[in-house]
Amino acid sequence: MSQINNISSSQHTKETFNYIRLLNELRRVGAHFIVNIPTIVFCGSPSAGKSSLFELISGIKLEICTRCVVELRLTESVGTWSCQVSLRKEYDENEKRLSRPIETKFGDLINDINQVGLTVRRAQKALLNPTQDNDRYLEWNFNCDELKSDDLDFTKNVVCIEIKAPNVPNLSLIDLPGIIPHKLDLGYCIVNNQTKKQLMEDIKSEDDIKFEEANLVEVEFFEMGESWNSFYSFEKAGINQLQQKLAELLIQAIEKDLPDIRKSVEDKLDEVCRDLESIPMQLSDNSKIEFYRMVKNCSTIIKTETMSSNDQIELWKSFNNKFTQFKKELYVLRPIFSIGCEINTNKKLSTAKFDMLDDFIEDHTIIENSIDQLQQITEAQLSEKISNAGVRLLPGFTPYSAAKLIIQENQAKWKKPAVNCLNAVYEVMLKLVNSSVEKTFSRFPGLIEKECKDLTGKQMDLMHQMELANHPFTLDKQMMLNLKMTYLYSLQQAVKNENKEPSDALEIVALIMAYLKFSIKRYVDNIAMTIIHFLIEEFSKKIEEKLMDIFVHNDEESINKLIKEDDSTKYQREDMLNREKYLKEVLDKIIKFGI
Known part of the structure; x- marks a missing residue:
């Protein structure tokens, strides 16, 4: 015992x-x-x-x-x-x-x-x-x-x-x-x-x-x-x-x-x-290899983010919102054509308003709220422009110069909303780039940017100059003819009860409405595509080239300065690694004990 x-x-x-x-x-x-x-x-x-x-x-x-x-x-x-x-x-x-x-x-x-x-x-x-x-x-x-x-x-x-x-x-x-x-x-x-x-x-x-x-x-x-x-x-x-x-x-x-x-x-x-x-991650000892790795990583992030795929719907939702805003700004610059005659009893002008972009915007609130603030072009004003054209015309012919003048007056207003759109998309891109650079270069002082915006601006200027060229232009003659005939019929219907013959002004109104509708839609698409190509896509291609240019044209000492890690990141990593080490040490002792 x-x-x-x-x-x-x-x-x-x-x-x-x-x-x-x-x-x-x-x-x-x-x-x-x-x-x-x-x-x-x-x-x-x-x-x-x-x-x-x-x-x-x-x-x-x-x-x-x-x-x-x-x-x-x-x-x-x-x-x-x-x-x-x-x-x-x-x-x-x-x-x-x-x-x-x-x-x-x-x-x-x-x-x-x-x-x-x-x-x-x-x-x-x-x-x-x-x-x-x-x-x-x-x-x-x-x-x-x-x-x-x-x-x-x-x-x-x-x-x-x-x-x-x-x-x-x-x-x-x-x-x-x-x-x-x-x-x-x-x-x-x-x-x-x-x-x-x-x-x-x-x-x-x-x-x-x-x-x-x-x-x-x-x-x-x-x-x-x-x-x-x-x-x-x-x-x-x-x-x-x-x-x-x-x-x-x-x-x-x-x-x-x-x-x-x-x-x-x-x-x-x-x-x-x-x-x-x-x-x-902690940097390697070789600064050039480290910088090259970071450049590749940063450019890959930007390329991935700017791809129009289902995974990046939030970014492209932001881009599309800016393009929609551009479309709305251009829309509210359109002219409204007023066709009609004076009613003697009330001494008021009874007119029919014609909007060539009534199907251009989905938000009908904008349509209703904007009509009264838009430029109004009346039949009388058009008749005066025809008269001032100084051209003797046979019956049925309209002066082309009068139509061109009204079209160019309207097109001259398009540049500002286009530039606003470029700036808005650029801001979205800037946030993306800063975020991507932050992920890769956040611990380093100073790198990056702006060239692609300037290039996009130049391309937009070129497009605007082409729209303002001496001769309004399109190869789609059939579309222009169809639009013109549709508008002309509507204009004639508006005055037929007045027992008046259609005036030369109606012919010009129909022509202007057809061309402006066609060219505005073309301009909106082209500006958006220019921004997408030269700013969004081109930037994602050139960012790696730009960063590599820094790499090529700087010596090792300069690169070391560029990628010198800030102390806060270094200390944070060291603290986390230290905590990880002793947590593993504690866990190892408990596991070895048999718990």
């Missing part, structure tokens, strides 16, 4: 040793920065007896006024007693939390238990003077003015005391300075005295902390200075019972929380990996 008990005890010791070792490793690599790690914490008012209890559990005399966090790691092992003191830096000199802790050994392995207190005191001295080299304090001799000579009164950084020895409990606990922390990590087991009630109230007041009173281990402190060892005879008192109870609670908390800790680490690792994908 005794042998069975020994085997059982040995197996339990091994399990607790493994759990405590895992807990210490997780804290060492910074797991407590990202997830809640079960931890026993001593906290309370100054001189409440925390350090005295801490010394009894550890078996060492610290003899310090605790002005930093002290972490004790007890591990049962075979062999002789040994202790290693380390410093874990979790905050910088301005008390800003680091991205991950940095733990370094403070001095050599200690084999004399009487040397631990002085070494811990020196380690705390090093933490309280963060601007100094730690090695300066390895052999430090203290004096009475010690407190005045420190940079800090207190620090959140940690002195770690790792003790390995036979017959010590497998336990890990933390001694806080004499300040009640405002927030505590979920899962802390807290040993406290008179401040327990206040602590519970503080914790419960925090909405984001779940608190279970069962996690508190209440230990009644007797009179200060009274030895805990004097209570060994009581069944539920004494240091041995406390050590056993704390170890049991800590192991239970670790067993219970490890699956949740693993899931939390995995979730945070996934989040960091997603963030890393949005950060540009």
Whole structure:
């Protein structure tokens, strides 16, 4: 029976040793920065007896006024007693939390238990003077003015005391300075005295902390200075019972929380990996190769974005909106022809209005709202222009110069809406280019643009000059003839009830209406196609050429300056990579443990 008990005890010791070792490793690599790690914490008012209890559990005399966090790691092992003191830096000199802790050994392995207190005191001295080299304090001799000579009164950084020895409990606990922390990590087991009630109230007041009173281990402190060892005879008192109870609670908390800790680490690792994908890759050492790669990448993005495919409907929706706006601006510049005669009874002119573009715009609200504001060309005005043409005409013939004059007067107004359209599409392109360049060159100062807009503007000027040429022109004579005859019939119908013969003016009106309708539609399409070809498509072709021109005509030093990465991107990437590294390290330790 005794042998069975020994085997059982040995197996339990091994399990607790493994759990405590895992807990210490997780804290060492910074797991407590990202997830809640079960931890026993001593906290309370100054001189409440925390350090005295801490010394009894550890078996060492610290003899310090605790002005930093002290972490004790007890591990049962075979062999002789040994202790290693380390410093874990979790905050910088301005008390800003680091991205991950940095733990370094403070001095050599200690084999004399009487040397631990002085070494811990020196380690705390090093933490309280963060601007100094730690090695300066390895052999430090203290004096009475010690407190005045420190940079800090207190620090959140940690002195770690790792003790390995036979017959010590497998336990890990933390001694806080004499300040009640405002927030505590979920899962802390807290040993406290008179401040327990206040602590519970503080914790419960925090909405984001779940608190279970069962996690508190209440230990009644007797009179200060009274030895805990004097209570060994009581069944539920004494240091041995406390050590056993704390170890049991800590192991239970670790067993219970490890699956949740693993899931939390995995979730945070996934989040960091997603963030890393949005950060540009680190540059290679060869600046020319790097620049070439970025040029190809940028031009590919722009080409892909400007392809009129189902995948890019939003971009082309923006382009088409600008073309539609151009069409509307041109539409409201059209003339309206008023044909009719005066009614003597009311002394008003009863006219029929003819709009050659009534089928040009789908938005009929624009048609209804625009007619009264448009240029009105009356039959009388046309008759006057015919008369001023100074040409003797046989009956049935109309002066071509009068028609040409009215057409060119209208065409002269088309350039402004065309330029407005070019500028509007250019703005959309500029956003696309800036976005594409941002994706590739966002971390670099200055590259790119404008040539294609100027080329497009020149092509549009050429088209406008062709429309304003001396002779209105089309090869589609049949269409012109059909339109003219349709309008002429409508015009004649408007005056037939007046018992008047159709005037020469009606012939000219029909001709002008037919040509303007044809040429406006042609102009709208041609301007849109010019912008698409010379601005949108041509830019996507020339952007790579333009960027490569920078590459060819600059030496390596100049290219290095062009693609010099800004510090914010560099630091962001380094921070993410650092977080990824230690999250993987934490996860690896948990997986290897078997969770």
